[in-house]
Amino acid sequence: MKDVVIACVGKPSAGKSSFLNAVTDATAKVGNYPFTTIKPNNGIAYFPIECPCKRFNKTSLCAPRYGRCIEGKRYVPIQILDVAGLVPGASEGQGLGNQFLDDLRHANALIHVVDVSGTTDAGGKETVGYDPIGDIEWLRGEIHSWIYGNLHKRWGQIVRRHVAVKASTAETLHNQLSGYGATLSIVQRTLDRSGVKDAMDTWDKETVKKVVDAFLDERFPTIIALNKIDLPDSDKNIAKIMRKYDQNRIVLSSALAETFLRKLHKQKFIVYEEGTDNVQTKEDLPDSDLKPLDDKLQSRIEKVQDLVLYRYGSTGVQDVVLKAVDVLGLVPAFPVKSLTTFANANGKGVFRDCVLLWPGTTVLEFADIVHPEIAKHYLGAETIGNRKIGEDDEITRENNIICFKTSQATHSSAAGAQSGSSSGSGQANQASKK
Ligand SMILES: Nc1nc2c(ncn2[C@@H]2O[C@H](COP(=O)(O)OP(=O)(O)OP(=O)(O)O)[C@@H](O)[C@H]2O)c(=O)[nH]1
Ligand SMILES: [Mg+2]
Incomplete structure (x- = not known):
């Protein structure tokens, strides 16, 4: 189980570290020269959701273990990563090169921070009148080339092995892409999305590129933050970019x-x-x-x-985080010990735990995330109105307050989400991705 990570990417001086500092308590170094950041920085952002305490008139008793709840607006923690800037040719070693792409392996979604003011060139140096419209494409192109390049280098060998062991296309691709955090289901969705059905040993370069393209969409959903909207030339650049790209994926910001x-x-x-x-x-x-x-x-x-x-x-920065959570389809869920008091096993607090789940997580998977002991001794689960729900039912935003019944008293901490996540935020314990 790992925390959900959203990584800021973009060219140098686009404002990635400023964005991290704006949405978290991090104090990453910011500078008006390229490559201020070399080692990744991270921090915890708190994004607002509607807390169920309001609906059940428990606002004064609501006691989140992590984050906070202000009159029914609950701030849920999520990890944000800020990495070094990428420049055109990064996948071939330009700028600080390839090693920084590796920092993205742990990211679940990307925020592409674009300097929309036109005051920095493609390398992040100060300039005037630069047109940022091309930045969106070349940055994606670099991530594509990084993955494609690594596959292409070994393609002959990959295909020979694939044929020799009579593996399925999904199995072979999964082997090759698991280093980028791909699960088998991501690979399956990638193949569906690409529409490629031919046997793998017949794939030409263009087919591999097409599959990598679909993989990027599945593995690294991306929100575009048009940053520096406070500067004068931003307006005209925003209008141009909005015309060209999916507006659902664009947010305007001033870090x-x-x-x-x-x-x-x-x-x-x-x-x-x-x-x-x-x-x-x-x-x-x-x-x-x-x-x-x-x-x-x-x-x-x-x-x-x-x-x-x-x-x-x-300022738009909170909307950027909300959109990234949204694009991942994360579902906040509340394990409770009582469906009347909404307290946890220790009788402490109300709606104390909030766990971010991947879409499609089932009730039993949720039990295991809350605590393996609960899944082990699982008898059943109920939701609001003491309505029974099946272990294979999916947790949804409408059906996310769950009381587990177990065959024996589980350890008292077991009724709350486990707190030992790597970031210490206790958030976003994730089930295997659907
Ligand atoms: N006007 C304005 N300036 C900004 C904004 N965000 C960042 N900046 C400035 O842009 C410059 C670069 O910011 P950083 O946050 O260091 O950029 P970065 O993307 O982390 O850069 P690297 O670490 O070099 O890759 C700094 O001078 C910031 O003050 C913004 O919203 N508006
Ligand atoms: Mg930086």
């Missing part, structure tokens, strides 16, 4: 504005509600303990409001 507002919130100069355009100052809240603003700070806040918040409704 800089978010970092600025969060900092002022922490320093008690403003009250800033993340994901909204709501900024309040001492003037708005005279009885609060907010500090007064000097003219300079006041005008910087007004600039962020005018250029970003009022024009776009928010």
Whole structure:
């Protein structure tokens, strides 16, 4: 069981580390020169979902083990990774080369951070009037070449073995792609998506490329964050990119504005509600303990409001994370010991645990994720209204509060999600991918 990881990719200076800092408590180094980041940085972002505590009038008792719940808005943790910048030719060793592509092996989804302001060239150097529309394609092309190149090098050998052992296409591809985190079902979906049905020993280069293309879509669903929307030329570039690409996968963002507002919130100069355009100052809240603003700070806040918040409704960074969770189809699920109090086994807290599940996770798989002991002694499961649900039923967003019945008392910690995940966030324990 591993945490879900969303990785920021993009050319140098696009704002990947700024984005990480904006959505997590990380303090990754940011710089206006290429390759500021060499070793990956990570942090935990908290994205909002509707917490069931509100529906059941338990808001005052809601006690998340991880993250927080503010009046029914629950902030669920998810891991964000920030890697070194990629430049055209990276898959052949340009820039910092291939080794950085390896950092993506653990990612479940990608956020392609694009500098939409046109103030950095393809290598991340400062410039004016650069057209970012090509960045989306070449970046995907580099990831494609990395995987294709590795397959192509050994293709003769791969096919000889495939024929000799009479393996299925999916088995052979799974062997070859498991290093990129591919499961057998991802490979099967890849083959379906590619439409390739011919025997593997007849595949030419173009067929392999087509399969790799489908693999990218299945394995690395990608959200495009058009970043630096606070800068003047962004508007016209946004319009062009929106015309060309799937708008469902695009979000506008200003990592800089978010970092600025969060900092002022922490320093008690403003009250800033993340994901909204709501900024309040001492003037708005005279009885609060907010500090007064000097003219300079006041005008910087007004600039962020005018250029970003009022024009776009928010800094957009939270929407980027939400969209990445959405594209993965992750389902938040709540294991509880009682369907009346919604407490866990220790009788502690209400809706204490929230587990992110892959789509298609069944009730029994969920039991195993919560604790293997529960799956081992599993007798049945019930959901709201003490309605019985089958062990093979899938957990859905509508059916995600589950009380497991076991044949013997399981260890007290077993009723809550296991807490020992690698990031310490206790989030997103995942069942095998469907
Ligand atoms: N105006 C503006 N500048 C931004 C924004 N996001 C990042 N920047 C600036 O862009 C420059 C590069 O930011 P980084 O976050 O270091 O970029 P990166 O993609 O991590 O770069 P590498 O680590 O070199 O690959 C810095 O000067 C940031 O302050 C934004 O939303 N608006
Ligand atoms: Mg960086």
